Amino acid sequence: MDIALAPETLARWQFGITTVYHFLFVPLTISLAALTAGLETAWVRTSNPKYLKATKFWGKLFLINIAMGVVTGIVQEFQFGMNWSDYSRFVGDVFGAPLAFEALIAFFFESTFIGLWIFGWDKLPKKIHLACMWMVSIGTILSAYFILAANSWMQHPVGYRINEERGRAELTDFWAVLTQNTALAQFFHTMTAAFMVGGAFMVGISAFHLARRKSKKHRENIPVMRSSLRLGLVTLVTAGLLTAVSGDTLGKIMYEQQPMKMAAAEALWDGEAPAPFSLFAYGDVDEGHNKVALEIPGLLSFLAHSDFESFVPGINDVQKAEQEKYGPGDYRPNIPLAYWGFRWMIGFGMASLGIGLLGLWLTRRKFLLPKAMRTGEDEVPNLVLFRNKALGPRFAHMYWLVALWTMLFPLIANSWGWIFTETGRQPWVVYGVLRTADAVSPGTSQGEVLTSMIVFTLLYAALAVVEVKLLVKYVKAGPPDLTDDDLNPPTKIGGHDSEDADRPMAFSY
Amino acid sequence: MELHDVWFVLIAVLWTGYFFLEGFDFGIGVLTKLLARNRKERRVLINTIGPVWDGNEVWLLSAGGATFAAFPEWYATLFSGFYLPLLIILVCLIVRGVAFEYRAKRPEERWQRNWEHAIFWTSLLPAVLWGVAFGNIVRGVKIDAEMEYVGNVADLLNPYAILGGLVTLTLFTFHGAVFAALKTVGDIRMRARKQAFALGLLTAVLAAGFLGWTQADSGDGASLGTLVVAVVALVGAVVAIRAGREGWSFALSGLTIVAAVAMLFLTLFPNVMPSSLNPAWSLTVTNASSTPYTLKIMTWCAGIATPVVLLYQGWTYWVFRKRIGTHHIADAH
Numbered sequence: 055m056d057i058a059l060a061p062e063t064l065a066r067w068q069f070g071i072t073t074v075y076h077f078l079f080v081p082l083t084i085s086l087a088a089l090t091a092g093l094e095t096a097w098v099r100t101s102n103p104k105y106l107k108a109t110k111f112w113g114k115l116f117l118i119n120i121a122m123g124v125v126t127g128i129v130q131e132f133q134f135g136m137n138w139s140d141y142s143r144f145v146g147d148v149f150g151a152p153l154a155f156e157a158l159i160a161f162f163f164e165s166t167f168i169g170l171w172i173f174g175w176d177k178l179p180k181k182i183h184l185a186c187m188w189m190v191s192i193g194t195i196l197s198a199y200f201i202l203a204a205n206s207w208m209q210h211p212v213g214y215r216i217n218e219e220r221g222r223a224e225l226t227d228f229w230a231v232l233t234q235n236t237a238l239a240q241f242f243h244t245m246t247a248a249f250m251v252g253g254a255f256m257v258g259i260s261a262f263h264l265a266r267r268k269s270k271k272h273r274e275n276i277p278v279m280r281s282s283l284r285l286g287l288v289t290l291v292t293a294g295l296l297t298a299v300s301g302d303t304l305g306k307i308m309y310e311q312q313p314m315k316m317a318a319a320e321a322l323w324d325g326e327a328p329a330p331f332s333l334f335a336y337g338d339v340d341e342g343h344n345k346v347a348l349e350i351p352g353l354l355s356f357l358a359h360s361d362f363e364s365f366v367p368g369i370n371d372v373q374k375a376e377q378e379k380y381g382p383g384d385y386r387p388n389i390p391l392a393y394w395g396f397r398w399m400i401g402f403g404m405a406s407l408g409i410g411l412l413g414l415w416l417t418r419r420k421f422l423l424p425k426a427m428r429t430g431e432d433e434v435p436n437l438v439l440f441r442n443k444a445l446g447p448r449f450a451h452m453y454w455l456v457a458l459w460t461m462l463f464p465l466i467a468n469s470w471g472w473i474f475t476e477t478g479r480q481p482w483v484v485y486g487v488l489r490t491a492d493a494v495s496p497g498t499s500q501g502e503v504l505t506s507m508i509v510f511t512l513l514y515a516a517l518a519v520v521e522v523k524l525l526v527k528y529v530k531a532g533p534p535d536l537t538d539d540d541l542n543p544p545t546k547i548g549g550h551d552s553e554d555a556d557r558p559m560a561f562s563y
Numbered sequence: 564m565e566l567h568d569v570w571f572v573l574i575a576v577l578w579t580g581y582f583f584l585e586g587f588d589f590g591i592g593v594l595t596k597l598l599a600r601n602r603k604e605r606r607v608l609i610n611t612i613g614p615v616w617d618g619n620e621v622w623l624l625s626a627g628g629a630t631f632a633a634f635p636e637w638y639a640t641l642f643s644g645f646y647l648p649l650l651i652i653l654v655c656l657i658v659r660g661v662a663f664e665y666r667a668k669r670p671e672e673r674w675q676r677n678w679e680h681a682i683f684w685t686s687l688l689p690a691v692l693w694g695v696a697f698g699n700i701v702r703g704v705k706i707d708a709e710m711e712y713v714g715n716v717a718d719l720l721n722p723y724a725i726l727g728g729l730v731t732l733t734l735f736t737f738h739g740a741v742f743a744a745l746k747t748v749g750d751i752r753m754r755a756r757k758q759a760f761a762l763g764l765l766t767a768v769l770a771a772g773f774l775g776w777t778q779a780d781s782g783d784g785a786s787l788g789t790l791v792v793a794v795v796a797l798v799g800a801v802v803a804i805r806a807g808r809e810g811w812s813f814a815l816s817g818l819t820i821v822a823a824v825a826m827l828f829l830t831l832f833p834n835v836m837p838s839s840l841n842p843a844w845s846l847t848v849t850n851a852s853s854t855p856y857t858l859k860i861m862t863w864c865a866g867i868a869t870p871v872v873l874l875y876q877g878w879t880y881w882v883f884r885k886r887i888g889t890h891h892i893a894d895a896h
Contacts, residue, residue, distance in 0.1 A: 121664035124617065125657040131627045132649060135642025143710075146635020147853040150628065151860060157628035158868040161621045166876050169614035177882050222635075225857045495643040497711040502646045513654060517661060524668055547882060555885065558893040562606060563613045563667050 061503060065137040065494045068507040070476075072129050074469055075514050079123030081468050084194045084245070085252020086116040089289065091187040098184050103536055104277045110540075111278065111533035112256070113187075117172065118524050122517065124165070129510065131157070137503060141483060141493035148214050148225045149204050152232070156200035164193030176560035180543045198248070199241050206237035208484050209475070210311045216487075223487065239307050243300035247403070247471065249293035250464035254406050256286030257413060258461025259529050264434050265454035275532045277431050287414045290464075294407030301400075302357065309358040312485060314372040314385060315478035318392035320354055321347075327365035329354035337389060342370055380486070387480040395474030403467035409460050416445070416453065566859060567852035570633040571835070573865055575828040577629055581622035582693070582731075583820050588616045590739015592659070592686020595679060597736070598743065598758055603889045604751050605679055609663065610892065611746040614883050616663060618876055620656065632861050636710055636851035637835045644704065644712025645696055648719060652689045659685035690735045691728040695719060698727025701777060701827050703837035708844050710851075723776060730766070730773045734797075734823070737762040738816045741800065745809040749888040756804055759812070763801035770797060774823065777830055786829045793822035 090113045097105035131153070134142050142150075167189035174183050207213075213230030214223045225231070260283035263275050309316045317323075321335040323343045331353030336346040352362035359366075367375075369386055376385040416437040420428060427438050436444035437453055445453065483490040539560060549555075591608050599605040612619075631638040642649055658681050666678035702723050705714035740759035744752055774790045782790070800815035831837070835851050838844035852858065 117664065118668070121661055125660040128620075128624065128656050128660075129653055131624050132642055132653060134631065135627075135638045136646055136649060137643070139639035139643035139711075142631065142635055142639040146631055146638060147857050150632030150635055150638070150853065151857055151864075154625070154628035154632040154861060155864055157621065157625040158864055158872070161624055162618065162868070162872045162876070165621045166615075166618035166872075166879055169617055170879055170882065173614040173883065224854045225860075228857075228860050495639075496709075497713065498643050498646050505647070506650045509650065509654060513657065517657075520661075520665065524665060527669070548884065556890055559610065559887065559891050562610045562892050563663055 061494045061498070061500060062491050064500065064503045064507060066490065068137060068503065068510065069133065070473075071507070071514070072126065072133065072510055073476075074472065075518075076123065076126040076130055077468065077472060078465060079119055079126065080198075081244075081248035081251040081465065082255060083116070083120045083123045084191075084198060084248040085250075085289070085293075086112060086119065086255070087187070087191040087194050088249075089252050089256065089285065090116050091184070091191045092285070094184045094187055098180050103541065104281060106536060106540060107533040108278045108282055110536075112282070113171075114528050114534075115259075115525060117168075118521065118528065120168065122521050126514070136506070137495055137498065138483075138493050139495035139497065141488065144222050144488055144493070145484060146222070148207060148211075148223050148231065151225065151228060152200045152204040152207075156197050156204075160193050160197035160200060162193075164190055164197065167193065173559070173561055176539060176544060177549045178543070178547060179545055182547065183543065195245070198244060202241045202244055203232050203237040206234060206240050207231050209240070209308075209479060210234065210236040211484055211487050223484070235307055236311065239300065239304040243297065243304045246293045246296040246300050247464065247468050249289055250297055250403065250406060251468060253286050253288075253290030253293055253410065254461045254464045256282050257290055257410065258286075258458045260286055261454040261457035262529070263532060265451055265458070267434055272532070273432070276434060278533045280431070280435060283413075283435075284417065287410055287417065290410035291407065291414050294403070294410055297403060298407070305357055306359070309366070312479065313367050314369065314376065315387065315392065315475070316358070317367060317369045317372055318387050318389050318478055319396035319474065320366075321389055321393045322354065322366065322368045323370050325365055325367040325371045327355065328352040328363050329358070329366035331357065332393075335393065337393075383481070385481060387478050392474055392478045395470045395477070399467045399470040399474055401467075402463045402470070406460060406463035406467070409456060409463075413453070413457060415439075566855050566862065567633070567848045568833075569862060570629075570852065570858055571828070571832060571848050573862075574626060574630055574633065575824060576869070577622060577626035578828075579821050579824045581619075581626055582735075582824055583817050584619035584622055585616070586690075586731075586735040586820055587739045587742040588612050588619055589686045589690040590736045591743060592682050592739075593690065593732075593736045594739055594743060594755075594758070595686075596683045598740065598751065598755055602675070602679075603892055606667075606892045607747055607751055607887055607889055608743060609666075609682065610887055611743060613663070615876075615879055617660070618879065620660070623656075629861065629865065633853055633858060634835055634846075634848075634851045635853060637846055640706060640710050640712055640836055640846060640851075641700070644706075644714075645699070645719065647716050648692050648696060652692050655685035655689045687732065690732045694728035694731030695724045697731075697827055698724030698773075700836055701727075701781070701831055703839035703845070705840050706836060706838035706844050706846065707840065710844070710846060713840075723773075723780075726769065726773045726776070730769045730823075733762060733766040733769055734816075734820065737766045737800075738813075738820065741804055741809065741812045741816050744804065745813050746886055747888055748886040749890075751888070752886070756807065756809070759804045760801060763797070763804065763816075767794070767797050767801060770794070770819070770823065774826060777826065781830045783830075786826050789822045789826035789829060793819050793826060796822060 090109055093105050093112060094109040097109055167186045170178065171183065171186040171190060174186060212234045213225060213227030215226050217224050260279040263272070263279040264283065266272050267276070305316065320332050321337050321344055322329060328351065330349035330351045332347060332349050334346070334348040335344045337344040354366050355364045356362050358364065369389065373385050377383065416439060417435045423438060424442055427436050427442070427444060429435050437450045438444050479485055481489050481491065483493045591612050595605045595608050599608055662678040662681040662685065666675055699719050704712060705718060707713045737759060740755050740762050744755035744759055747755060771794055774793060778786060778790050796815045796818040800812045800819060803812035803815060833848050834845045835848060836846040
């Protein structure tokens with residue numbers, strides 16, 4: 055059989071395509087749910103209509119996005135059984151439980167309360183309507199937690215034993231699966247990274263609107279976009295700093311639990327003490343060394359063990375150790391993919407953080423800003439780099455453009471982070487316990503897997519075009535005009551009084 | 564009753580919830596072409612399930628996830644074996660969800676019409692395929708000693724399973740028509756009643772045939788009891804809709820689904836996927852289940868979560884209890 059079409063290869067490509075695609079929608083859903091809920095909270099507390107406008111605007115974009123997240127998530131629930139039946143048989147006793155928890159607790163929460171939120175503007179008092187959005191947000195976060203606990207078990211299996219007779223892993227300590235340090239660190243890292251995505255998204259789109267101020271219609275959007283810009287910047291920067299911290303925590307755990315992945319991330323072939331951090335490398339996998347390397351001495355030791363002296367094992371060392379432990383075989387992942395995936399994750403993430411920090415400084419508030427530089431609610435803020443001097447129109451416009459064009463940087467970083475951590479675990483699907491090659495469905499044919507891969511890829515590509523066009527349309531349209539009904543939500547559940555029972559629904563499909 | 568028996572029942576409950584709730588969603592989707600005469604009416608129908616279809620669909624995800632956790636072998640054999648039908652169902656559910664959310668987001672005629680076609684077909688196909696799938700599960704399929712499905716797609720398209728598919732299609736459409744009569748007002752409500760009556764008669768013939776066949780093949784006393792309940796409830800639902808008692812009719816069409824699913828699971832037990840090659844190779848509640856420890860944790864989770872879910876989903880139906888008609892649909896979209 056042609057190796058490129060081996061069942062394992064096809065199944066892995068399919069999992070990669072469907073999962074990376076699904077995760078394009080997940081971080082934005084998680085962060086925008088909370089941010090929209092935050093904006094609606096501001097509306098409920100202050101009764102300032104600009105917050106309601108902002109809620110409706112970001113809420114609409116959130117809904118267009120979550121629709122895709124939800125439907126592509128359905129595939130995730132079933133493809134373990136379809137393409138990875140031997141995996142499912144082997145790990146179901148352990149891995150199935152968090153998945154079932156996710157559906158029973160998080161998915162029901164999310165999907166039920168999102169329906170209430172979408173259709174409930176004229177049916178629910180505003181505080182209850184707001185509570186529904188927070189429920190959605192809690193649902194997205196719980197969902198992330200359970201699925202990350204399941205994934206962490208694949209990265210670092212705990213709380214189980216192997217039943218030789220049944221040929222499967224069996225759960226012995228569910229609490230350990232839910233609370234092991236890998237799960238907590240992965241959750242922390244994924245959440246902060248998700249909020250970077252939402253923050254940068256908000257900054258980019260607000261910048262787009264603040265940059266165009268020619269017509270009256272555009273100028274009306276300024277108060278909403280000013281607030282959104284600040285909220286986005288604060289979210290991006292806070293989440294960015296926390297992502298660096300959580301990434302460092304997760305990295306140190308990985309050096310302990312999966313030294314091969316981290317050696318691959320550095321293309322560090324032979325262990326060194328102190329170990330350098332690689333800035334650029336071009337390696338030869340067959341020869342087992344780098345041809346070109348640009349390094350910062352000692353930094354890797356620091357990242358792995360918090361000192362500049364320690365030994366960090368290399369790819370060849372771990373390969374030898376794993377061969378002794380698990381028998382002959384190649385235990386190296388795809389090294390260039392791990393190396394560059396790691397760098398792109400950090401690079402795109404940190405670039406976005408930098409742009410956020412710059413924006414936060416440029417748009418700083420009163421106590422740091424001289425009086426003459428301050429602007430009103432309905433004015434585009436001055437971008438003030440140095441004291442007493444605002445950026446000229448050309449440079450200001452340039453910052454808005456940079457913010458717009460880099461708004462997807464954290465999303466790219468998210469994708470590469472997952473590609474890195476999942477391919478970096480290979481050849482294992484459950485680290486040290488089950489090889490990916492032993493996990494595929496033995497009964498499904500090449501034709502079936504190929505068919506489903508082509509179908510999903512084409513469908514997803516078509517939907518991506520539809521979704522992006524729709525997002526662009528609603529981004530450009532800007533915040534909606536508010537009606538009297540919007541400003542006067544019902545005071546009791548079920549809607550207004552019976553005399554106006556015949557008025558049109560506030561929202562209908 | 565051991566834990567794996569409890570979980571057999573719970574999986575049946577989750578599938579029942581799914582077919583009860585998404586059953587009328589699918590029916591509404593089919594009725595957008597059968598009952599609705601114009602765009603406004605199609606929108607009335609779609610909006611009767613607008614706030615709830617997503618929550619209803621999660622019953623499927625829960626059934627899937629719970630099967631994975633409680634009966635990993637069942638999950639693995641079923642979804643790797645019924646590969647292509649499941650693929651079609653997944654594609655339908657993806658397109659359907661997007662269609663509901665995106666249809667009204669652009670004013671262009673072609674855009675809206677295409678999504679409306681999509682809603683019809685992606686409701687119709689899963690409604691048929693779930694019946695075909697369950698027909699095959701109950702009848703037994705070619706499963707070898709390694710618990711692997713060794714048949715092909717054509718094996719799944721046997722007369723019994725196809726009849727099962729027609730039953731789920733008509734039953735869900737009937738259930739949907741009754742739901743439409745219950746949730747709408749005006750002309751469409753009256754026509755929904757009439758159509759429900761006709762659909763109900765058709766369903767009764769097909770369902771009696773399918774359930775009778777099931778009873779003759781592998782039934783016992785208990786399954787006969789559920790069969791009787793299903794048929795009587797169905798007839799009652801038809802009579803009730805004729806009499807204009809929409810609430811009663813809906814309760815009874817729902818009871819038909821509950822009893823029919825219960826009957827299929829009763830004839831299945833203690834198997835979860837019988838092998839048509841050798842009874843010894845069948846997947847059963849014992850050889851397909853997880854460990855008691857996992858089942859115990861799952862029992863706690865499902866025992867607490869499911870009633871709470873029923874509470875807040877029930878509350879959602881109460882919030883959106885008002886009937887809607889064409890005058891409730893704004894022209895703006």
